[in-house]
Amino acid sequence: MATTVVSNAEQEVIAFLLRSPSLREIADFQLSPEANDRIDALLDADRAGTMTDADRDEMERYLHFEHFMRMLKIQAHARLAQQAS
Numbered sequence: 814m815a816t817t818v819v820s821n822a823e824q825e826v827i828a829f830l831l832r833s834p835s836l837r838e839i840a841d842f843q844l845s846p847e848a849n850d851r852i853d854a855l856l857d858a859d860r861a862g863t864m865t866d867a868d869r870d871e872m873e874r875y876l877h878f879e880h881f882m883r884m885l886k887i888q889a890h891a892r893l894a895q896q897a898s
Contacts, residue, residue: 820871822848826878836896839889842882 822844829842844852855872858864864872 820848820875821845821851822875823878826882836889836893840886840893842886 825844825848834842852872852875855864855868855875858868859872
């Protein structure tokens with residue numbers, strides 16, 4: 814059975830959500846510069862055609878987490894706007 818390594822971006826999102834953030838904190842959430850650097854490195858490897866299978870798996874997992882966070886942030890912004898009115 815293959816072992817899945819949890820990326821820095823995934824760890825950051827999980828740790829963030831475990832803190833029970835407020836709607837404002839969710840809306841404002843950003844990955845660390847280190848996590849963004851890793852994502853940039855994966856994108857560079859993809860463009861250069863040097864991406865490994867492990868890199869592809871990591872990028873696929875990141876894309877799922879990124880989509881989840883976008884949806885979460887959209888909902889947070891909507892609830893904040895609702896509370897303001």
